[in-house]
Amino acid sequence: MPEFSAPLKEVARMLDLVPYLSTHSFISLKTLAAEFDVTEKEMAKELTTLSMCGLPGYTPYELIEVFFESGFVTINNHDPLDLPRALSFTEIATLLLGLEILRDSLEGEHPGVSDEIRDLIELLSNLSEGAVAAESDSTIATVAEITRAIEKRVALSISYHSTSKDQVSQRDIEPLEIITSEGHTYLSAYCRLAQSFRRFRVDRISVLASLDSLAHPAVHADLPEEVVIVELEISGNRRAISEELGVKELDPSGIVALPVFSSDWLLRNVLAGAPDIQVLADQPLRSEIGLTARKVLALYS
Amino acid sequence: MSQKSERLVNLTIALLATKRYLTKAEIFKTVAGYDGEPEARDRMFERDKDDLRSLGIEIELGSFDPLFEDEAGYRIKPEKYSLQLNQLSPTQLMLLSHASLAWKKALLGESAHTALRKLKALGIESDFENLAVDNLVLPEAPADVPIILDAISEKRLLAFEYYNAHSQPQSRSVAPYRLYRRSGYWYLLGLDVAKSEIRTFRLDRFAATASTSGPAGAFDVNQELLSEHLANQCLTSRASIAIRKGRGNVLRALATITELDSDWDLCEVSYQDQDWLVRKILWQCEDVKVISPPELQQLVISKLQHLVALHA
Numbered sequence: 001m002p003e004f005s006a007p008l009k010e011v012a013r014m015l016d017l018v019p020y021l022s023t024h025s026f027i028s029l030k031t032l033a034a035e036f037d038v039t040e041k042e043m044a045k046e047l048t049t050l051s052m053c054g055l056p057g058y059t060p061y062e063l064i065e066v067f068f069e070s071g072f073v074t075i076n077n078h079d080p081l082d083l084p085r086a087l088s089f090t091e092i093a094t095l096l097l098g099l100e101i102l103r104d105s106l107e108g109e110h111p112g113v114s115d116e117i118r119d120l121i122e123l124l125s126n127l128s129e130g131a132v133a134a135e136s137d138s139t140i141a142t143v144a145e146i147t148r149a150i151e152k153r154v155a156l157s158i159s160y161h162s163t164s165k166d167q168v169s170q171r172d173i174e175p176l177e178i179i180t181s182e183g184h185t186y187l188s189a190y191c192r193l194a195q196s197f198r199r200f201r202v203d204r205i206s207v208l209a210s211l212d213s214l215a216h217p218a219v220h221a222d223l224p225e226e227v228v229i230v231e232l233e234i235s236g237n238r239r240a241i242s243e244e245l246g247v248k249e250l251d252p253s254g255i256v257a258l259p260v261f262s263s264d265w266l267l268r269n270v271l272a273g274a275p276d277i278q279v280l281a282d283q284p285l286r287s288e289i290g291l292t293a294r295k296v297l298a299l300y301s
Numbered sequence: 302m303s304q305k306s307e308r309l310v311n312l313t314i315a316l317l318a319t320k321r322y323l324t325k326a327e328i329f330k331t332v333a334g335y336d337g338e339p340e341a342r343d344r345m346f347e348r349d350k351d352d353l354r355s356l357g358i359e360i361e362l363g364s365f366d367p368l369f370e371d372e373a374g375y376r377i378k379p380e381k382y383s384l385q386l387n388q389l390s391p392t393q394l395m396l397l398s399h400a401s402l403a404w405k406k407a408l409l410g411e412s413a414h415t416a417l418r419k420l421k422a423l424g425i426e427s428d429f430e431n432l433a434v435d436n437l438v439l440p441e442a443p444a445d446v447p448i449i450l451d452a453i454s455e456k457r458l459l460a461f462e463y464y465n466a467h468s469q470p471q472s473r474s475v476a477p478y479r480l481y482r483r484s485g486y487w488y489l490l491g492l493d494v495a496k497s498e499i500r501t502f503r504l505d506r507f508a509a510t511a512s513t514s515g516p517a518g519a520f521d522v523n524q525e526l527l528s529e530h531l532a533n534q535c536l537t538s539r540a541s542i543a544i545r546k547g548r549g550n551v552l553r554a555l556a557t558i559t560e561l562d563s564d565w566d567l568c569e570v571s572y573q574d575q576d577w578l579v580r581k582i583l584w585q586c587e588d589v590k591v592i593s594p595p596e597l598q599q600l601v602i603s604k605l606q607h608l609v610a611l612h613a
Contacts, residue, residue: 097482132453
């Protein structure tokens with residue numbers, strides 16, 4: 001949003017006031033001030049200024065007539081300014097990005113509305129000449145669905161893809177809360193399969209069905225997790241690897257002490273990032289990595 | 302302060318109402334508020350034109366009669382001034398209201414507010430009650446988003462510090478063309494001034510908030526480079542890989558699959574980014590093997606050999 005000076009903001013408001021008042025006769029000064037985000041006093045002042053504006057000549061025939069002494073506002077003689085102003089590029093972009101969130105949040109909930117949203121997106125996208133876009137984001141749809149389940153206190157049947165185990169499992173869960181951390185969105189839930197509290201990456205969840213209502217909301221309890229600190233040296237495309245491993249700030253040496261919850265996860269990351277991640281001190285882990293890499297190489301011999 | 306806004310509103314009315322171009326002399330004679338010395342008046346008028354333009358009001362310069370070289374004049378065309386969406390249904394207005402609410406509390410709040418104000422002036426009854434949208438999921442938007450939108454709109458250069466592949470912040474100067482969100486990330490696409498190439502930048506890799514630099518109207522979108530860039534993005538290569546049965550779900554989701562033997566499936570994958578594909582393949586350890594193209598197979602093998610040497 002370009003920060004306009006106070007007089008310019010005032011001009012923008014006055015130009016928007018005229019068409020607004022022409023379709024909202026007898027609106028109360030109080031409502032009007034709230035709609036335009038100013039105090040009643042400021043609004044009265046702007047209405048007075050407006051009543052001194054009009055077509056050249058500026059006789060009573062040419063001036064805009066504004067009445068608001070009764071506390072209710074009417075406007076007459078306002079022809080040339082009767083048009084609502086064009087949306088600016090930033091306003092179009094704001095609506096467009098908002099519509100896209102709406103589309104993803106409502107996915108599957110209001111089928112009839114989806115088509116209307118698509119049409120509007122196309123319309124605004126043409127107005128912005130394609131300069132702004134948001135692709136459909138399935139995570140938003142999943143979060144919306146889970147949030148509804150949390151509010152209605154129902155359990156969900158989900159399929160969950162664990163990438164570190166490369167397994168898809170189906171499980172029934174009692175959703176507790178949505179958490180955002182390090183750029184990812186997680187669901188904290190009680191898992192009936194594991195019979196304990198678990199955290200799931202939302203982008204790896206597919207909701208299969210809503211289940212029974214919960215008599216009591218599950219009580220949150222964080223399980224202590226076993227963390228091992230592993231020392232690594234990162235080289236090559238350091239940015240990509242730091243992002244994958246969740247390393248916020250990387251020392252210029254490339255050496256980092258990384259808290260690791262699952263050695264399986266680290267092993268796969270070291271292979272995926274080969275040869276840019278070297279495990280330093282941990283001898284058993286180093287052997288395991290070497291062994292796994294040799295096994296993969298054996299596929300090609 | 303109200304003197305200035307009064308003059309600007311009067312100028313807008315006069316330029317909107319006229320059917321022909323008004324010369325500067327006519328404007329000074331008829332529009333209220335242009336008093337004083339000729340020079341001061343001229344400066345005042347130039348500033349007023351800039352101010353109206355910054356509000357998005359297009360003032361057209363032209364001459365009334367093309368056959369005579371008369372003095373150029375000014376007008377505002379109503380069709381350029383007025384709202385581009387004039388035929389909205391009550392449902393559409395309701396959806397746009399909800400869309401603006403999505404950002405109301407966030408950093409595009411002010412634009413959301415003014416956009417909605419303009420839409421409401423249409424006087425269409427919105428069937429607001431019809432749709433229960435109580436839990437919109439708002440993705441996080443970095444503080445750079447409104448700055449980038451302004452820069453695109455005003456065609457100003459953007460300066461920012463960007464983490465390069467070695468995680469070192471580097472200064473960039475970019476002519477911004479597009480802003481988009483994909484798979485949860487925000488991207489800026491634009492012309493990197495130093496490299497004279499179109500590049501995309503991920504907003505979460507900005508080392509500090511971007512800022513605009515230099516005057517408005519600093520560039521035109523290079524359509525030729527842009528279409529070339531977009532066409533290149535659609536270019537894909539194909540790889541054949543073997544995936545062990547029941548494994549490699551991420552890769553399977555992208556592939557067409559046929560059976561190879563009782564242990565393996567043959568998967569054809571299209572890809573644009575080789576590094577990305579290699580990561581996905583290696584992530585699967587013993588469950589995925591590259592069959593072709595040979596360069597890809599060789600790349601995977603050499604990376605693994607390197608890794609073995611590092612951990613010997």
